[in-house]
Amino acid sequence: MKNQGKKPIVKDEDSELILKIKNGQTDLYETLLSRYETRIYNFGLRMCKDVSDAEDLVQETFINIFRYLKDFRMESKFKNWAYKIAASVCMKIKRKNKSPEKELSMDDILSGHNEKEVSSQIPAWVNQPAEALMNKEISLEIKKEIDNLPPNYRIVLVLRDMEGFSTKEVSEMLDLSESNVKVRLHRARIFVREGLKRYFND
Amino acid sequence: MTDNQQYSNHCIQMFEVYSRYLDGELDKNQKKEVEEHLETCNECKACFMTLKKTKELCTKMPRVKAPDNFTSKLHSTIKDILNCK
Numbered sequence: 001m002k003n004q005g006k007k008p009i010v011k012d013e014d015s016e017l018i019l020k021i022k023n024g025q026t027d028l029y030e031t032l033l034s035r036y037e038t039r040i041y042n043f044g045l046r047m048c049k050d051v052s053d054a055e056d057l058v059q060e061t062f063i064n065i066f067r068y069l070k071d072f073r074m075e076s077k078f079k080n081w082a083y084k085i086a087a088s089v090c091m092k093i094k095r096k097n098k099s100p101e102k103e104l105s106m107d108d109i110l111s112g113h114n115e116k117e118v119s120s121q122i123p124a125w126v127n128q129p130a131e132a133l134m135n136k137e138i139s140l141e142i143k144k145e146i147d148n149l150p151p152n153y154r155i156v157l158v159l160r161d162m163e164g165f166s167t168k169e170v171s172e173m174l175d176l177s178e179s180n181v182k183v184r185l186h187r188a189r190i191f192v193r194e195g196l197k198r199y200f201n202d
Numbered sequence: 203m204t205d206n207q208q209y210s211n212h213c214i215q216m217f218e219v220y221s222r223y224l225d226g227e228l229d230k231n232q233k234k235e236v237e238e239h240l241e242t243c244n245e246c247k248a249c250f251m252t253l254k255k256t257k258e259l260c261t262k263m264p265r266v267k268a269p270d271n272f273t274s275k276l277h278s279t280i281k282d283i284l285n286c287k
Contacts, residue, residue, distance in 0.1 A: 026284045033280060041268040055272055059279060066280050120244035126251045130258040139263055161260035167227065186221035193256040 007075040014078040022070060029066060036079075037062075039163070040086055046158045047090045049147050057093055061086040076172070083163065084173040087155060094151040102150045104187045109194060125200040138199075145195035149188055156181055157188035212239065213246050220250050224257055 009015075014032070021028050040061055044054035064085045072081055125133060146154050159170045160181070167185075171178045216239045222228050223236045240247050268276075 029280055029284055030277065033277060037268055037273055037276065038265060041272075042265045045266070046263075058268070058272075059276055062276060062280055063283060066283055119248050122248045122251050126255045130255065130262050133255075134259060134262050134264070138259065142259060142263060157260065161257055162263050164261070167225070182222055182225075182227065185225075186218070189221055189253055189256055189260070192260065193252050196256055196259070197252060 007073075009074045010077055012077045012079070015074065018069070018072065018074065018078055022072075033062065036082055040082065043083070043086055043158065043163060044090075046143070046146060046162055047151070047155060048093070053093060053097075057086065057089055060089045060093075064089065080165070080169055080173060083159065083165070087159070087173050090155065091151065102152075104150060104153055104184075104191065106187070106190070109187060109191045123197070123200060125196075138196075141195060141199045142192060145192040146188075148195075149191055153184050153188040153191070156184040157192070160185050161189070213243060216240075216243075216246055217249065220253050221257075223250075224254055 014035070017028060017032055021032065037058070041054070041058050044057040044061075045051070048054040048057060061082070065082055068085075072078070076084075146157060149157065155174065156170060156176075159165045159173065160167070165173070167178050167181050170176070171181045174181070176184075216236055219228060219232065219236060223233065228236065240250055
């Protein structure tokens with residue numbers, strides 16, 4: 001059969017622009033770069049502890065995007081393909097820096113956090129709207145907690161809760177099963193939650 | 203097994219699916235089970251609510267703009283790669 005194994009083309013808000021660039025209008029690269037530089041830059045900042053690593057990640061990601069754009073078959077959204085490249089660059093940097101890819105058990109997460117004591121009280125901060133709670137200090141606290149997560153958990157939390165991808169999309173980007181994504185996400189959220197509870201209790 | 207142990211085990215079982223509940227990834231029966239449990243267990247309700255707010259705060263993390271000197275360097279690197287004139 002002629003089209004056996006070939007996936008259909010996915011049309012999204014970038015398709016037209018991508019086709020033009022692939023067909024030789026390379027001067028349009030600025031438009032594509034401008035659409036994604038803030039997103040990928042923030043992904044880099046969230047994934048890396050220091051700004052220079054984040055900038056390396058962003059630069060390497062865009063170099064790869066434009067180097068391999070001609071081979072992009074448009075079988076997924078461009079955004080997902082771009083983040084898959086960013087995720088792969090990120091994990092390469094983490095391996096180079098010898099960041100441990102350890103597994104997080106619930107005991108690891110809750111040990112030393114006084115969290116084995118169960119409370120039946122809903123803390124006051126939970127009842128406040130997220131918009132009212134969010135400020136520079138809280139975002140630094142969340143950043144501190146995600147920095148302390150092993151990279152293989154951090155990347156799932158960042159892609160799901162901060163970059164807004166679905167479980168299926170993250171599983172495709174990271175070549176993980178959907179159930180693995182769900183387990184990692186849950187543990188990563190619990191880990192961050194412990195930090196927030198400590199922050200609000202202090 | 204005492205009633206208390208059974209109760210704890212059920213809480214742990216529920217605890218494992220709270221994120222999936224928040225993400226709308228449970229089927230109708232599982233969803234109902236979580237909701238009924240949260241109605242009757244104050245400890246789990248407190249635990250669930252803190253997790254829910256944590257997810258909400260993560261989704262609301264603000265984005266920052268990349269510094270101008272970084273973006274101009276990035277644009278020129280990509281321009282070189284593409285040999286644009």
